[in-house]
Amino acid sequence: MAEASSGRGTRARRPLSPHIQIYKWPPAMLMSILHRITGGALYVGTILLALWLISAATGPENFDYVSSWFATIPGKLILFGYTWALIHHMLGGLRHFLWDTGRGYDLKLIDQLSWGTLVASIAITLLIWIGVGFGGA
Amino acid sequence: MSMRTPLKKVRYLGSAKEGADHFWKQRVTAVANVFLGIFLVWLIVSLVGADHASVKARLANPLIALAILALVISGTIHMRMGMQTIIEDYVHGEGAKIVLLMLNTFFAAFIALTCVYAVLKLSFGA
Ligand code: HEM
Numbered sequence: 001m002a003e004a005s006s007g008r009g010t011r012a013r014r015p016l017s018p019h020i021q022i023y024k025w026p027p028a029m030l031m032s033i034l035h036r037i038t039g040g041a042l043y044v045g046t047i048l049l050a051l052w053l054i055s056a057a058t059g060p061e062n063f064d065y066v067s068s069w070f071a072t073i074p075g076k077l078i079l080f081g082y083t084w085a086l087i088h089h090m091l092g093g094l095r096h097f098l099w100d101t102g103r104g105y106d107l108k109l110i111d112q113l114s115w116g117t118l119v120a121s122i123a124i125t126l127l128i129w130i131g132v133g134f135g136g137a
Numbered sequence: 138m139s140m141r142t143p144l145k146k147v148r149y150l151g152s153a154k155e156g157a158d159h160f161w162k163q164r165v166t167a168v169a170n171v172f173l174g175i176f177l178v179w180l181i182v183s184l185v186g187a188d189h190a191s192v193k194a195r196l197a198n199p200l201i202a203l204a205i206l207a208l209v210i211s212g213t214i215h216m217r218m219g220m221q222t223i224i225e226d227y228v229h230g231e232g233a234k235i236v237l238l239m240l241n242t243f244f245a246a247f248i249a250l251t252c253v254y255a256v257l258k259l260s261f262g263a
Contacts, residue, residue, distance in 0.1 A: 036223065043216045046248045049177075053205070053255035056196055057262070060189040083178070090174050093167045100164065128178060132185045 027114035034118075035092040038085040045082045076135055083128055088121035159218060166215035173208035180205075196259045209252040217245035 048070075055066035069075050095113055098104040104113065129135075139146070150156040180201065184192055195201055220241045228234045 039216070039219050040223065043220055046212065046216065046252075049209075050248050050251040050255070053196070053252050053259075056189065056192050057255035057258040063189040063192065086174055086178070090171055093171065096167070097164070128182060132182055135185055 026111070028110045031092060031095075031114040031117060035089060035096075038089040038092070041081070041085045042089060045078075045085070048078070048082065071135065079135075080125070080129060084121060084125040087124050087128075088117065091117040091121050159221075163215060163218050166211045166218075169207070169211040170215055173204065173211055176204050177208055193259060196256065199260070202256050202260045205256050206253060209249055209256070213245045213249040217241055220245075 051066055052070075055062040070079060095104070095117060098113075104110070148156075153159075180195075184195060187195075196205070221238060224234060224237045224241060228237055
């Protein structure tokens, strides 16, 4: 490795500043991104709610047709994801409310709340789906 | 020392002339969404596997219908403002931004109107 040299002699080889790709994400950064991604997913997923309501409003044939799609494996996976997105985004929103009051900025607490929301959202989502027997096999 | 004129300070509206309006509406709808979101999960969980007649009867219940309407209104206002923030963050071309902001409004309005229409039909339709 060549020493970088300037007119003033040999420079110490200090590490270059790391690029974003090798930057260790603080949990709060991951949660911030997840809040945005889940918000976007919920946005698109409102189509499912609209479909469900419209099918119920337009008679049994349409309702059964839409329900049969929701009952497929991909359909259930999407609904499972939607449940998680809703719960995770909701818990993230509660964290925002805390911050809005000017509290909760202690770095250690932020880390705990970040992991806490992730673990809680997965746990609650699983509980809901266990509660309905995963929509019947 | 602040460079703001006294009138500017009193109005406190900032450069977008909206003050904290966007932020505040986002929070009010978010608080409503917590309750309405829990309601939605409960509603759907309680209707898993139900046939059309029972779903229809449940959705036509006045309290349920009102709660769904509230959810749809609060949710679509909230998601429209949230997506507006996302678009403003990532899209910098003036033309593309205006088009996307417009599409965002159309989508939110479309979802809102479709859902409201369905709920009203379930409540009042034959
Ligand atoms: C369930 C209760 C909900 C709560 C407590 C909540 C809370 C919040 C909060 C506080 C923000 C602002 C975040 C910020 O200022 O950076 C936000 C953003 C957002 N929300 Fe919600 N929300 C909820 C439900 C929903 C639903 C149902 C949707 C979509 C249908 C949605 C879509 C969005 C979007 C797209 C954003 C923008 C995300 C961003 O800017 O990164 N939210 N939410």
